[in-house]
Amino acid sequence: MSCFPPAWLLLLGALLVPYFTGKYRSWYVIALTGLTLYTVTALEPGTFWHVNFFGHDLTLLRVDKLSRLFGIIFSLYALVTSVYSYYMRDGNQHMSALFYIGSALGVVFSGDLISLYFYWEIMAVASVMLILARKNRASYAAGCRYVLVHILGGLCLLAGILMHINATGSVEFSAFTAQNTANYLMLVGILVNAAAPPLSAWLPDAYPESTVTGSVVLSAFTTKTAVYTLIRGFPGWEILIVVGCVMALYGIFYALLENDMRRILAYSIINQVGFMVTGVGIGTAMALNGAAAHAFAHIIYKGLLFMSAGAVLYMTGRSKCTDLGGLYKTMPWTMLLGTVGALAISAFPLTSGFTTKSLIIEGAVHEHLLWAWMVLEIASAGVFLHAGIKFPYFVFFAKDKGLRPGETNWTMLIAMGVLAFFCIFLGVYPDPLYALLPYSMEAYHAYTPSHLVTQLQLLMFSALVFFLFLPLLKRTETISLDTDWFYRKGGKLAYIFLDKAGNSLNYICEKCLMGVVRTAAGFFADAPARIALFVMVNIWLIAGFRGRHLELKKKKLYSDVLQGALPVGLGAAVSTAFIVLVFLIS
């Protein structure tokens, strides 16, 4: 038994990555993540590391069933991804991934809101490094947008946390019940990370722009820490049922439109997280366990899907369905393992999706939530369409594009093999996972004849529709507008608007002001000379000066006044006359 925070192991361990080179670097990362998995499994239940921080008691390590469940899957997945990325020698990516996973573990094991927020922000920064690691224009732009959205979410969370601490005086992170501004702000901040529409476009925008291993790592942590935080902080908040149902359908809609395989998988993350968020909204022990179990299974099968897509991208350099097809001939193992992931996400019997997703749907039935149940069943059918069949069909089968890349490297296959094993193991024998679930509920049996037959009907008829409607599903070389349009195009429009409107106003004001100033300056430049002339010419006329003589005198006076070359007495007289005139006018 130990009480060492596993997050620190990864965060400190990441700093040593640059000291290793070549394959030793990969072995070091595997050893470090392996040690982290061991540390998590050896954690003693309870709260540890109580620290006073500006008068607040922080709990840096809280180990209970919920944090343990997420800790185990996070560290297990970290180990598998480090095997998958054995071929990769880029120290920056390894470091960013370790910081990212470490901070995700930090969120899960934080007992208070302040340290949770601290890890939350490290997670955002480290994950953006993984996106930028691809080092091209698209990934740079997507990374910038990603970080802006996450800053917004982080600020909402921070504002909520500060208001909460101010109102209650407590930094403890436990279930929130009061429906007040502070809690809603926190909820919004967390929902940004859960990729709930309308602030969801960052996910399909950024993840597919990352590197092969980057997107494999990214697929698991940000959204699932959000699910963890929702389970812990907002169980039974009914609004989450609506949010979750919208997410489940929204993900399918866009995944059906997409052409890029990794973007299809990114949208299906939103769809799957939708199931979990609905489970949290239902809030019963069964539904919450379902959300947690589904997050556990989801990390495994979604990781497997991203790994198989990554292997295809790694070997072919392509990621669009229109460029891919027929790869089953030369990448049979990747195809086979990817298909296991596709079946698991579709909740096919004997896979992990079947034993976990049904907990959430059963939770909706128990609470007589007709609409939620209906949406979840429709979404279950839709998952098989877009991720279960569409992804493997267009990548590995469909029309042969003549690509003959050969099988991917063996470490990638081992990592995929391990995840595929878990997909089937948890589908056939879910009891070890059920034993880990955080809330006590009556024993649940996924394999009833009725559940088996109804699920098979749902899935097989979905498959039938897919192949009957295949002409309608023909891929096109397009992208689909999502809510990121508002800050991508809308941002540009706002810039143009501000440029045109603001700068025009500026120009007009400048013209007006300068006109007045110039006229006044022009007037006052020779005003004393003109006044002097006006006075003197009359005097000279009276004195009898005429013709050329008068003209000469006028010219001399004018230039004398302008150059200040007047005799002192005359200058004083003119100045006095000017002052008298101004006095009379005013």
Added chain:
Amino acid sequence: MSHKKSNKDIQKGWLEKPRTLRMLWILLYATCALTVILELFISRKPHFGFDGFFGFYALLGFISCALLILIAKFGGIFLKRKENYYQED
């Protein structure tokens, strides 16, 4: 790493042969039929009443997927853009 062959060189794999495809279609229809027939041998309790009729889930799967595809297709008319849409200007 990728090696692209011209269309002439592409040999048809076993999955692309018309005979295999016909077999797969038959298999798909047969499996669908089998899942419905299996319902005869189980007792199923409806959750909400209306979902109790025979073959409900088969119908649900078929209709919801058909609708999802049609809705996505319709939405695509308004939402699909060329790949360089965001890079144009």
